Amino acid sequence: MNLNKNSKSYNVTVMAFLLVLLIIGIFxxxxxxxxxxxxxxxxxxxxxxxxxxxxxxxxxxxxxxRTLAAVFAGxxxxxxxxxxxxxxxxxxxxxxxxxxxxxxxxxxxLIAAFFPESLHLTTVAAFTGAILAVFLVYFIAQKTGVxxxxxxxxxxxxxxxxxxxTDTVLTLKPDTVFARTAFLIGxxxxxxxxxIRYSGFIIVIAVIIALIISYDMxxxxxxxxxxxxxxxxxxxxxxxxxxxxxxxxxSAVSFAGQIGFIGLIVPHVSRFLVGHDNRVLLPVSAxxxxxxxLICDLLxxxxxxxxxxxxxxxxxxxxxxxxxxxLIKGKRGQLYG
Amino acid sequence: MVKLKNITAGYNKVxxxxxxxxxxxxxxxxxxxxxxxxxxxxxxxxxxxxxxPFKGEITIRGKDISYIPQxxxxxxxxxxxxFRNVPNITVYxxxxxxxxxxxxxxxxxxxxxKEIVMNAIENLGLKNxxxxxxxxxxxxxxxxxxxxxxxxxxxxxxxxxxxxxxxDINHQLEILEVIKNLKKMGKTVVMxxxxxNSALSSSGRVCLMEKGEIVIYDxxxxxxxxxxxxxxxxxxxxxxxxxxxxxxxxxxxxx
Numbered sequence: 158m159n160l161n162k163n164s165k166s167y168n169v170t171v172m173a174f175l176l177v178l179l180i181i182g183i184f185x186x187x188x189x190x191x192x193x194x195x196x197x198x199x200x201x202x203x204x205x206x207x208x209x210x211x212x213x214x215x216x217x218x219x220x221x222x223r224t225l226a227a228v229f230a231g232x233x234x235x236x237x238x239x240x241x242x243x244x245x246x247x248x249x250x251x252x253x254x255x256x257x258x259x260x261x262x263x264x265x266x267l268i269a270a271f272f273p274e275s276l277h278l279t280t281v282a283a284f285t286g287a288i289l290a291v292f293l294v295y296f297i298a299q300k301t302g303v304x305x306x307x308x309x310x311x312x313x314x315x316x317x318x319x320x321x322x323t324d325t326v327l328t329l330k331p332d333t334v335f336a337r338t339a340f341l342i343g344x345x346x347x348x349x350x351x352x353i354r355y356s357g358f359i360i361v362i363a364v365i366i367a368l369i370i371s372y373d374m375x376x377x378x379x380x381x382x383x384x385x386x387x388x389x390x391x392x393x394x395x396x397x398x399x400x401x402x403x404x405x406x407x408s409a410v411s412f413a414g415q416i417g418f419i420g421l422i423v424p425h426v427s428r429f430l431v432g433h434d435n436r437v438l439l440p441v442s443a444x445x446x447x448x449x450x451l452i453c454d455l456l457x458x459x460x461x462x463x464x465x466x467x468x469x470x471x472x473x474x475x476x477x478x479x480x481x482x483x484l485i486k487g488k489r490g491q492l493y494g
Numbered sequence: 495m496v497k498l499k500n501i502t503a504g505y506n507k508v509x510x511x512x513x514x515x516x517x518x519x520x521x522x523x524x525x526x527x528x529x530x531x532x533x534x535x536x537x538x539x540x541x542x543x544x545x546x547p548f549k550g551e552i553t554i555r556g557k558d559i560s561y562i563p564q565x566x567x568x569x570x571x572x573x574x575x576x577f578r579n580v581p582n583i584t585v586y587x588x589x590x591x592x593x594x595x596x597x598x599x600x601x602x603x604x605x606x607x608k609e610i611v612m613n614a615i616e617n618l619g620l621k622n623x624x625x626x627x628x629x630x631x632x633x634x635x636x637x638x639x640x641x642x643x644x645x646x647x648x649x650x651x652x653x654x655x656x657x658x659x660x661x662d663i664n665h666q667l668e669i670l671e672v673i674k675n676l677k678k679m680g681k682t683v684v685m686x687x688x689x690x691n692s693a694l695s696s697s698g699r700v701c702l703m704e705k706g707e708i709v710i711y712d713x714x715x716x717x718x719x720x721x722x723x724x725x726x727x728x729x730x731x732x733x734x735x736x737x738x739x740x741x742x743x744x745x746x747x748x749x
Contacts, residue, residue: 164625246579372601375587376594380579385544387647388568388595433582 168437171430175444179228182451186224187216190458194220218349225357226348227454227468228447230409231419233360235446236367237405238420239427239438243374244398245309251420252406255312255399259319260290261410262341266323270330280352280411287407288400290315295399308399343414343469345454356408363404364443370397371435378433416469418476419446425480495520496541496571496651496682501550503540509548510536511706518699520650523673523683525693528703529727534686535576535655537703541684542573542653554651568595572647574640576655576686585623585631585639589614592646614645618672634665641672652676654685658692670696690727691744694718702726718744 188194194202194212202212234252241250252258264286268279297311327333373394376384384391406420427442450468453475457468496518504510511533518524518541526534539545541552543559552559554570562570572592581588592614593607603611615621618638623631628639637657644652657673658666670692676683677698687693693700694714701711704726710717717723723746724731732745 372597375581375583376591378579378581379591380575380577382539382544382573382575383578385564386542386568386571386573386575387591388565390564428582434587 168431168441172437172440172444175441175448179444179448179451182448182455183224183228186227186451186455187220189455190215190220190462222348222350222353223345223454224451225350226345226353226412227450229353229357229360230345230413230416231423231446231448231450232364232443233405233409233446234416234419235423235427235442235449236364236439237402237409239424239435239442240367240374240398240402240405241420242424243378243433243435243438244395244402246378247309248425249421250309252402252410253316253415253417253420254309255403256290256294256315256319257287257403257406258410258415259316259323260286260288260293261407262286262415263290263319263323263326266326266333269333270326273332280356284356284407284411287410288403290319291399291403291407295396308395341415341469342467343410343416344457344467345413346465346467348412352412356412359408360405363401363408364439366397367401367405367439368436370394370401371439374398374435378435414469416450416472418472418480419450422476422480423449495555496684497553498537498541499551499553501537501540501547501552503536503545503547503550505536505545507548509706511540511703514540514550514708516701516708516711518651518682518684520682521677521680522698523677523685523696524699524701525685525687525697526701526703527687527690527693527723528709532703533706534703536706538573538653538655538684538686542571542651543567544573565595568647568649570649571651571653572644572649573653574644574655574657576659578640580628580636582627582629584625584627585615585620585642586611586625588628588639589620589642589646592643592648595647610648611646614642617645617675618642632665634661634668637661637665637669638672641669645676650680651682652684654683656686656688659688666692690723690731690746694744695741715742724749 184196187199188196192215194215198212199216202210202216205213207213238251241252241254242248245254261283264282265279268275268282272278294308294312294315297315298308301307373389376387376389377391377394379387381391409416423446424438424442427438427445431437431441450472453471454468457466457471460466498514498516501514502509502512514537526537528534536545540547543552554562559567589611590603590607593603593611596607597603615624618641620635620638620642623635628636631639641657654673658669661669666689673683673685674696694717697714699711700714700717702709702717702722709722709726710720718731718733723729727746728749729746730749734743734745736743
C-alpha cells in the first residue's frame, strides 16, 4: 500500500483513523463527567430505555446532547474556516473575518436587551445575525468586484460597525452584559437536543454541499483568471462557499456561542496532515474539528470537576500555544504554501 | 480563426485599447509586442472573454464569443495569465485541472481525461515530477506544468501572457520550443512577449501596439523593416543572419 503523502491510500488511512478516534471520543465524552458512567451501563441504559432511570436521564438529556453539540460545533467551525481560508486564499481567515461572530453577537445582545422574555430565541437570532452580516459583507464586496481582498476588507469594516452597535446597546442596557459575556466565551453546558436539532441538521446538509463543491474550490485556488479560463463560474462558487461557511459557523455559534480558534487552527493542522486538496481537506477538517472540540469539552468538564469551565477558555488555552508551536516548528511551505 | 472587430475595452470605464481590428489565423503563432502599459494584456484578456469589451464584437469561427457558454468556451479557448496563484498541490493534480471543462457533476475524471493528462505531462517532459508539489519546482519547471495544464485543456486557441518572463535563458528557449510544438499540433497561439528577438524569430505574425492601438500587424520581417519597432521603443535595431542555425536574429540597442 502506497502511504506517501498525497497518495489516495494515505488520505483514506488518515480519514479512517480520525473517524475511529471520533467514535472513541464520543463514547468517552458520554461516559466521563461529574458522574462517571461505565460504557456497559451506557449501552444497557439506552437498551432499557427507562426514562425514570438516573443513568438514562444523564445520558439522554445531558451527555448525548452535549457530545453531539461539541461534535457539530467543532465540525462546522473547522469546515467553515477551511473553506474561507481556501476561497479567500488567506491563511488567517476564519469565520469572524466575514462578520459571522459580530452579526451573531449583535443579535444575541438585541434579544437580551429588548426581548428578555424571549431568550429562548437567542439561537435563531444569532443564526439570523450571522447570515445577515455575511450578506452585508458580500453585498459591499460585490460593489467592488468580489475579489478576495474586498471581501476581507468589507468583513473588517462590517464587523467593526456591528461591534460599535453592540457596544452602544451594552452601554445603554448594561443588564445585557451577562448575555454578551456568556456568548463571547462560548460553551456547551445546558445544551438540549431542541437547541441543536435544527442547527445539527443544517450543519450536516451544509457539509455535504461543501464536499460537492470542493473540487470547484480547488479550481478557484488557481486564481480568478485561470479559474474563469477553465470555465468556472467564480462568482457563483465564491458566493456559495461564503454562504456555506456562514451557515456552518452561524449554526455553530447559535448554540455554542463564540468559540474561537477552531476555525483557524483545525484547518491548519488538517492541511499539515493531508495537504491543500479541498476534497480531502474538508472531511479531514470536519473529523478533526469534532475530535478537538470533544477533547476540549471533556477537559472543561473534568479539570476542575465538579466545577466546570467554559470550553471556549480551554480551546483558547490549548489553541493559542499550539498555533504558535505550529508557526515556529512547521515549515512555511507546508503551512501556507 | 479569432476575429476582433472594433474592440474598445479597459477597466473601470477607462479605455485601455481602442478600436482594435485584428484576426488571428488558425494554426499560427502571433506575438503581441509593445511598451509597458500599451494594452497588450488587455487585448489578450478581451480576446479570451475574460474582460468584456465596452464595444465591438469578437468571433471564433464566426460565432459571437459572448453567446458561447463559459464551459463551452473553455473547451475552445485557454488563457495562461502572467500572474497566478501557485496552489499547494501535485503536478498531476494541477495538470488535471485542465480537464475541468470536460468533467461532469461528480467532477470525477474518466480514463480518457487521465490519458490526456499523462500525455500532456510526458509532452512537457514532466514525468519525473508527477507526484511533486508544484511549490517544490523551479520557475521554469512550474511554467511547463502550467503549459501542460493548458495542453490538457485541449483547446484550439491558446492565449499566453508573457510565458517566458522571469525565466532563465535555458527555460525561455525551452518554453519557446514548446510553443512551436503547439503550433505543430495545429493550435493557434497568441502570446504577449517582451523579448523582441524571441517575438520576431518564433512567430508567424507580430502585432505591435502603442497607446492602446495597433501600429502594425504583419509578418516579423515586414514589421521589422517598417522601422516602427525602433520608433515605438526609441531604440535602434539590426538584423543578423546566424549561419550556424540558418536563422535570422535581431539585435536591439539604445539609440
